[in-house]
Amino acid sequence: MTADGAPKRTVSEARAAAVLNAGVDGAGAWQSVFVDDGKNTIASQLVERLREAIVSGQLEAGAKINLDRAREIFAVSLSPLREALARLIPDGLVIFEDNRGYRVAPVSVTDLREITRLREEFETLALRQATSVAPPEWEGDVMRALHRLNTAERNPADPATLERWEALHREFHLTLLAGCQMPLLLGFCRTLLNLNDRYRRSFLVRTSGDRNVSVEHSEIAQGAVARDADFACERLREHIHRTGSNLAAHLSDRIAP
Amino acid sequence: MTADGAPKRTVSEARAAAVLNAGVDGAGAWQSVFVDDGKNTIASQLVERLREAIVSGQLEAGAKINLDRAREIFAVSLSPLREALARLIPDGLVIFEDNRGYRVAPVSVTDLREITRLREEFETLALRQATSVAPPEWEGDVMRALHRLNTAERNPADPATLERWEALHREFHLTLLAGCQMPLLLGFCRTLLNLNDRYRRSFLVRTSGDRNVSVEHSEIAQGAVARDADFACERLREHIHRTGSNLAAHLSDRIAP
DNA sequence: TTATCAAAAATAATCGATGATTTGTCAATC
């Protein structure tokens, strides 16, 4: 651990949302993030904090990240801040230009379309591979992730439940893919999932009424553990496609193409 | 530009290869890299220098990167060095662990297999898309890249020609894919190409006698500009697959699986 | 009024020094 310990951060945390995108939305679901799970250094913790701030929409898309202000808000020095930002570039959440500093990556409908399209390709590829090479434990992992997701409450009035649902949803998809035993492909899928979550959490109020997402997830999972690649992949593809279309519809009302 | 200018760097350059992997292979093809093409900051230049050092095999796979030594060798301070290394993580060339520092990413046959497999999937996806959406100029770009590649000398006795050929080869593949108009997919392909180049440049002495690589490239290019997706993609897939098998054969003699 | 340039302010990039953690060494103990 560092010398000064955690408390100071939690305090400055709350200010972060308020100051950085001055007074847009107040309620920060910040506090839940700090569970020091092996990420010892300030830079590493900062990566997670910044990622959450961007994915959750608390850091506005396209906004410039003023280093001095951010340094003060997060109560860190420049070195770990710059390093953390650099590590978010590959995730597609931050963009950088020499002597011009860092910005939050912008969002657009075409970007979302590409994410959706690539998710369809990559995730079905990974799932197909998983159904053929994953060890038996994988099936249990999938069913557990499914159960935890389906039993999680999702109350629009309570942001904490929404955030928990998001985490479990992400966990479900990654567990599904993890069986493929291809670390690079998994990394790409994780990146795309990150990017996609950002759109959903920023722009989707609730999923459209004509879908039963729980059923969709259950079908995918059952196909997967039955090692029925064609069925599982087809369901997964539909699931991704629907989510993408849904989001794109919401999105095009709100931002430029 | 920085105040002190370029000369100092070129000098320290030569030492870099010698010191970092102490006396493994002497001949450095370093000098050619410094053409300050818009990359103004030390950190950005360092990214390119380090990338070249790793991809070319001058920085040994799996080796620890001692910050103090590297700092001295490259004649920079810690801040840009750390930042440059952080930016290479997403490319899969550098790995990092809290409080344990940076290492050159290791190589393995399974890693190479995955790279090859994913290149087959991603590059054919991109090429198929390109044949359907790329603008007319793209065809000219492809043919030019092909011509430059096919007329480049490749003399095993002269490392400079080999390096130039590598650059043109990379350029050809990227030009081919660039027509797809999908920035994320292009980024993934670029990453995979980087990783693949590293294996080729480190482990492949020469391509096996039963291949005529020029012809392979020409067929791919001609299929592409004719907008014959099936033909072009099939040739591309074979090309990638052959290169991968070839490399894997060389590799398994030399390192652990 | 608009355009242009120079100075000033703001911001980004880098450095050298300091603090924290890991790794290596060696004696004491079982």
Add this chain to the structure above:
DNA sequence: GATTGACAAATCATCGATTATTTTTGATAA
């Protein structure tokens, strides 16, 4: 002889201050 623990050295991480670059401001001239 192997193991443990404390110390020392090496290495990594962070900070505050300095330097370089970009952006803004404001005065001048067309």
